[in-house]
Amino acid sequence: MKLGSVVKYHCPRSASPSVVSSPCSPDDISGTDIMAALGMTLRRAPLGYSAFCGKMNLSHQDKERTVRLLTAIGLNRSVFYPALRKLVDSERLAVIRVLANYAFLDYARSPDTELPCHACNSTGWKKGKRCSKCGGKGMMRAACKDCKGRGQSVHRLKTQMQGVPVYQHCQRCAGHGFERIASAVVFSAVCQVTESISQDTWNKSVKQLLAFLISELYREEAWAEKHLSVITK
Known part of the structure; x- marks a missing residue:
């Protein structure tokens, strides 16, 4: 099991x-x-x-x-x-x-993890207009922006050479499918306590x-x- x-x-x-x-x-x-x-x-x-x-x-x-x-x-x-x-x-x-x-x-x-949108401070609005980053939802998915959560992206050069889609581990998320928490965010939180x-x-x-x-x-x-x-x- x-x-x-x-x-x-x-x-x-x-x-x-x-x-x-x-x-x-x-x-x-x-x-x-x-x-x-x-x-x-x-x-x-x-x-x-x-x-x-x-x-x-x-x-x-x-x-x-x-x-x-x-x-x-x-x-x-x-x-x-x-x-x-x-x-x-x-x-x-x-x-x-x-x-x-x-x-x-x-x-x-995971790619489906929801995160607060920092562009609009989770309000969904920015300068009187709907936030373009989160679409007015105030929340965003943690899915990688390059591979959209799949963990794989198209290798453009090999795809052009072979004439068929050739996939590779996404370079941006290292194949995880989602963006990891930036160490700068954690450091900022540590600075709040010491x-x-x-x-x-x-x-x-x-x-x-x-x-x-x-x-x-x-x-x-x-x-x-x-x-x-x-x-x-």
């Missing part, structure tokens, strides 16, 4: 999880067994399971748990960063919380911790999926 199958068991309109065929056993897994398996996965891989559920908007509690657990990891990791180690405890905690929140937001992004971290220190050191926390979420999700697969064999 994969983590992607978890979503339907949290949706009240989905089919009842009474029977699920196990790929490794002739027996069926009952709904009670599935709930028990999810509970065991949460216990063994709390961060990965919570992060996935939070990303899929299954509950607000999962998002809060993810940020809390990720903050604890960030605090332990911060001892390797002199710029953070020299901060007072309360200030360092505030910075790590900011990093953990933005790490989760980046991890949970003035002890300069732009140079951010670029050379602290920004690396943000990247570590994002990658940690992906590693933990894979770890949770491995546990769930083993439990539901």
Whole structure:
């Protein structure tokens, strides 16, 4: 059983999880067994399971748990960063919380994620006219502007040479299909809680911790999926 199958068991309109065929056993897994398996996965891989559920908007509690657990990891990791180690405890905690929140937001992004339009301050209007950037909606999709969320774009030179469309990973979004959160946005948020971290220190050191926390979420999700697969064999 994969983590992607978890979503339907949290949706009240989905089919009842009474029977699920196990790929490794002739027996069926009952709904009670599935709930028990999810509970065991949460216990063994709390961060990965919570992060996935939070990303899929299954509950607000999962998002809060993810940020809390990720903050604890960030605090332990911060001892390797002199710029953070020299901060007072309360200030360092505030910075790590900011990093953990933005790490989760980046991890949970998809092409369909809606973002406030900065051109019109989410009002939908600019200088008395409908905002041309968001079309008056006040919100915009995070989908890459070049590949429109597909993750692939046409290689113009090879397409012209071969006479058929040749696709490549989108250069703008690196094949993700959506734009990542700019590090400048996170740095601006960090500056709201401390003035002890300069732009140079951010670029050379602290920004690396943000990247570590994002990658940690992906590693933990894979770890949770491995546990769930083993439990539901």
